Amino acid sequence: METYFTAAVAGLTAGGAYALLGVCAVFTYRLVAVVNFTGAAIGTAGTFMLISLTEAGYPTWPSVLAGIVTGTAVGVAIGFVMTRWFATAGASTKAAVTAALLVGLIAIGLRLTGGQHPHVMPELFPGSAFRLAGVQVTNASALTIGLAVLFTVASSLFLNGTRTGLHLRALSERPMAAELLGVRVRLLSLFVWGVTGAFTTFALMIIAPQRSPNFMTLSLLVVPALAAALIGLFRSFWLTLAGGIALGILEGLASTVDVVSQYRSAIPFLVILAVLLWSQREARWDEAR
Amino acid sequence: MSALRVSGLSIARAGLPVVSGVDLVAEPGAISVVLGANGAGKTTLLEGLSGIIPVTGGTIAIGGSEVQNALAGLRSRAGLAHVEQGRTVFGQLTTDENLRIGLRKGAGTDEAYGLFPELTQRRQVRGGLLSGGEQQMLVIARALLTRPKVLLIDEMSAGLAPVIVTRLMHTVRRLADEGLAVLLVEQFAALALSIGDRAYVMRRGRFVYDGDCGSLAKAPDELHRLYLGTT
Ligand SMILES: Nc1ncnc2c1ncn2[C@@H]1O[C@H](COP(=O)(O)OP(=O)(O)OP(=O)(O)O)[C@@H](O)[C@H]1O
Ligand SMILES: [Mg+2]
Numbered sequence: 061m062e063t064y065f066t067a068a069v070a071g072l073t074a075g076g077a078y079a080l081l082g083v084c085a086v087f088t089y090r091l092v093a094v095v096n097f098t099g100a101a102i103g104t105a106g107t108f109m110l111i112s113l114t115e116a117g118y119p120t121w122p123s124v125l126a127g128i129v130t131g132t133a134v135g136v137a138i139g140f141v142m143t144r145w146f147a148t149a150g151a152s153t154k155a156a157v158t159a160a161l162l163v164g165l166i167a168i169g170l171r172l173t174g175g176q177h178p179h180v181m182p183e184l185f186p187g188s189a190f191r192l193a194g195v196q197v198t199n200a201s202a203l204t205i206g207l208a209v210l211f212t213v214a215s216s217l218f219l220n221g222t223r224t225g226l227h228l229r230a231l232s233e234r235p236m237a238a239e240l241l242g243v244r245v246r247l248l249s250l251f252v253w254g255v256t257g258a259f260t261t262f263a264l265m266i267i268a269p270q271r272s273p274n275f276m277t278l279s280l281l282v283v284p285a286l287a288a289a290l291i292g293l294f295r296s297f298w299l300t301l302a303g304g305i306a307l308g309i310l311e312g313l314a315s316t317v318d319v320v321s322q323y324r325s326a327i328p329f330l331v332i333l334a335v336l337l338w339s340q341r342e343a344r345w346d347e348a349r
Numbered sequence: 350m351s352a353l354r355v356s357g358l359s360i361a362r363a364g365l366p367v368v369s370g371v372d373l374v375a376e377p378g379a380i381s382v383v384l385g386a387n388g389a390g391k392t393t394l395l396e397g398l399s400g401i402i403p404v405t406g407g408t409i410a411i412g413g414s415e416v417q418n419a420l421a422g423l424r425s426r427a428g429l430a431h432v433e434q435g436r437t438v439f440g441q442l443t444t445d446e447n448l449r450i451g452l453r454k455g456a457g458t459d460e461a462y463g464l465f466p467e468l469t470q471r472r473q474v475r476g477g478l479l480s481g482g483e484q485q486m487l488v489i490a491r492a493l494l495t496r497p498k499v500l501l502i503d504e505m506s507a508g509l510a511p512v513i514v515t516r517l518m519h520t521v522r523r524l525a526d527e528g529l530a531v532l533l534v535e536q537f538a539a540l541a542l543s544i545g546d547r548a549y550v551m552r553r554g555r556f557v558y559d560g561d562c563g564s565l566a567k568a569p570d571e572l573h574r575l576y577l578g579t580t
Contacts, residue, residue, distance in 0.1 A: 223449075226442075226450060227450065229439075229446075230442065230446075230450045233439045233442070234439060236401055236421070237433065237439065238439075238450065239420070239421045239422045239425070240399060240401070240425055240431050241425060241451030241491065241492075242426050242495055243422065243450065244422055245422060
C-alpha cells in the first residue's frame with residue numbers, strides 16, 4: 061500500500077507539468093482557436109537555451125531568464141505564422157499546421173542540440189517541499205501544481221476583470237467582429253502566444269531533469285498535455301488541471317506494476333482514445349435523437 | 350469633404366468579380382441608401398469597405414485619407430463602423446460587455462442606454478439570449494460607441510417586426526441629422542427611400558442608378574426595372 065502511495069506522489073511532478081502544459085493548451089485553444097501541437101516544443105526551445113548557457117558556464121538564474129525569453133519569442137514566432145497566414149483557416153487545418161511545425165521544430169532542435177547527445181539539465185528546485193502522510197513531496201511538484209493553479213486563477217481574473225481580457229474574450233468568439241470594433245486582434249493573439257510560451261518554458265525547465273533531456277522527448281510532452289486538455293474538453297481549466305495531475309499519478313502508479321511499467325508512456329494515448337470515443341458516443345447519441 | 354469617398358472599387362470573391370467599378374460617397378448628415386436584389390453584391394461591397402475582405406482595385410477614402418490597403422482594425426480607428434448583416438453580437442458576453450469592447454475615449458455606455466432604453470433592463474444578460482430586435486439595437490449602439498464618422502449598416506431590418514424596423518429607421522435618421530454619414534443597405538426599399546437622401550441601385554456588382562431617394566421613391570416601376578434589369 062505504501063509503495064503505491066509513494067509512487068503516486070512521485071508522479072506529481074510530471075502531473076503538475078502536464079497540468080500546466082494542458083492549461084496553456086486550453087488557454088491557446090479558447091482564445092485563438094488553435095489546438096497547438098507545438099506547445100511543449102516551444103517550451104523545449106527555451107529549456108535548451110537554459111541548458112546550453114549553463115553548459116557554457118553561465119550562472120543558472122540569468123540563464124533561466126534567457127530561456128524564458130527564448131520560449132516567449134519562439135511562441136510569438138509560431139503565433140505570427142498562425143495569425144499571419146492561417147487566421148481564417150478551419151480548426152483542423154490549424155491543428156495540422158501546428159503538427160507540421162512541431163516536426164520542423166524537432167528537426168531543427170535536434171540538429172542544433174546535437175541529436176541524442178546527453179545534456180546536463182540543472183535541477184532548479186531540488187529537495188522536497190513538505191511531507192504528505194510520510195512521503196516527501198518534491199519542490200518541483202509543489203511548484204508546477206502551484207503554478208498551474210496560479211495560471212488558472214490569474215487568467216480567469218485577467219479575462220473577466222480587465223479591458224484587455226474583455227478584448228480577448230471578444231476575439232475568441234468573433235475575431236472579425238472584434239476587429240471591426242477596433243480591437244488589435246493580431247497584437248492580442250501574439251500576446252496569447254507569448255504568455256503561453258513563457259509558462260510552458262518554465263514548466264519544461266522544471267520537469268526536464270526527470271526526463272532524458274533531449275529535444276524530441278521533451279517536445280512530445282505535448283501528448284500528455286493535450287490529453288489533459290481533452291479531459292477538460294478544451295473548455296474547463298479546472299478539469300484540465302485535475303486531468304493533468306491524474307495522468308501524472310497514473311503514470312507513477314503504473315511504474316510500480318512490472319507488466320505495465322514499460323508501457324506507461326502509452327497512458328496519455330489511452331486517455332485520448334477514451335475521451336474521443338466517449339465524446340463521439342455523445343455525438344452519435346445526439347444524431348440518433 | 351465627404352466622410353467616405355469610394356472610386357472605381359472592385360472586389361472579387363473566390364476569384365470571380367462580384368463588385369466592379371463602384372463609385373460612391375457618404376456625406377456627413379446624410380443617408381446613402383444601397384438597394385439591389387439578393388446576390389447583387391451589397392454585402393460584398395460593405396465587407397470590402399470595412400476591410401473584412403480585400404479589394405482588387407480602386408480607392409476608399411475616409412475623411413480624405415486612403416485606407417483600401419489597411420486592416421479592418423485600422424479602418425475602424427480611422428472612423429468607419431460596420432454593422433454586419435446577421436446581427437453579430439458576442440453571444441457569450443453580456444450586453445454591457447458587448448458595448449464596452451469598442452468604447453472610445455469620451456464615449457460611455459450611458460449613451461447607448463439613452464438611445465435604446467430597453468437595453469437597460471438587459472445590461473447583465475448575455476448577448477445570445479437577447480431578442481432579435483434587442484440584438485440589432487445592441488450592434489448599432491456598439492458601433493456608435495466607437496465614435497464613427499461613417500456608419501455602414503447591412504440589412505438591419507431582416508427578420509424584425511415592422512414596428513421595430515420603423516423605430517430603427519427613425520433612429521438612423523436622427524443619427525444622420527446629428528452629423529453622422531450613413532451608408533444603408535436595405536431590402537425594405539420603400540422605407541429606406543423614405544428616410545434616405547441619396548440612392549444607389551446595384552445589379553450584378555455595378556451601380557445602375559445613382560440619384561436622389563425622392564424621385565426613385567415616386568417611381569416604383571422604375572425601381573422594379575432597375576432591380577430586374579429589364580429595359
Ligand atoms: N464567401 C463567398 N465566397 C464566394 N462567393 C461569395 C461569397 N459570399 C458571397 N458570394 C457571392 O457574391 C455574390 C454577392 O453576394 P452578396 O452577399 O454580396 O450579395 P447581397 O447583395 O448582399 O445579397 P443579399 O441581399 O442576399 O444579402 C453572390 O453571387 C454570392 O454568391
Ligand atoms: Mg447581403
